[in-house]
Amino acid sequence: MSTHPIQLTINGRRHDATVEGRLVLSDFLRGDAGYTGVHVGCEHGVCGACTVIVDGLAVRSCLMLAVQADGAAITTVEGLAADDGTLHPVQQTMRDEHGLQCGFCTPGIVMTLAALTGGPNKANSETLLNALSGHICRCTGYQGIRRAALKLAGDAA
Ligand code: FES
Ligand code: FES
Numbered sequence: 450m451s452t453h454p455i456q457l458t459i460n461g462r463r464h465d466a467t468v469e470g471r472l473v474l475s476d477f478l479r480g481d482a483g484y485t486g487v488h489v490g491c492e493h494g495v496c497g498a499c500t501v502i503v504d505g506l507a508v509r510s511c512l513m514l515a516v517q518a519d520g521a522a523i524t525t526v527e528g529l530a531a532d533d534g535t536l537h538p539v540q541q542t543m544r545d546e547h548g549l550q551c552g553f554c555t556p557g558i559v560m561t562l563a564a565l566t567g568g569p570n571k572a573n574s575e576t577l578l579n580a581l582s583g584h585i586c587r588c589t590g591y592q593g594i595r596r597a598a599l600k601l602a603g604d605a606a
Pocket of ligand 2: 454505548549550551552553555556585588589590
């Protein structure tokens with residue numbers, strides 16, 4: 450078993466760890482770092498539940514090794530709301546549009562939408578809906594999620 454030192458930033462806090470080469474990032478974030486808002490469904494890149502933001506990009510953390518995140522800045526759903534509890538615009542919009550039911554798929558969807566709407570080049574509705582097509586909601590509440598994406602893009606739902 451080979452282990453490797455890694456150093457990364459999660460939600461603005463530095464983390465130093467020694468991990469096995471085979472450890473996937475989703476298991477590191479949940480098990481080692483304690484960010485259980487990273488949900489794990491399929492474990493092979495299909496459902497989108499494990500999506501986090503890595504250096505500005507939405508990434509399926511079950512498809513990335515923890516060692517590959519060495520030096521990266523990661524945001525999980527726990528890092529979105531302000532310190533005073535004010536929700537991130539994506540969280541607030543999902544709430545307003547009733548975009549969640551059991552909530553299992555929600556962190557991944559929120560992180561994908563946050564990655565695509567957070568920068569200066571905000572994605573349009575087509576891009577957001579295309580990105581959502583890679584997320585599975587087992588409660589099948591897709592209409593609320595879709596309305597939230599359209600609202601975030603600035604289009605009428
Ligand atoms: S758990 Fe990673 S995509 Fe499903
Ligand atoms: S809200 Fe339950 S899986 Fe999507």
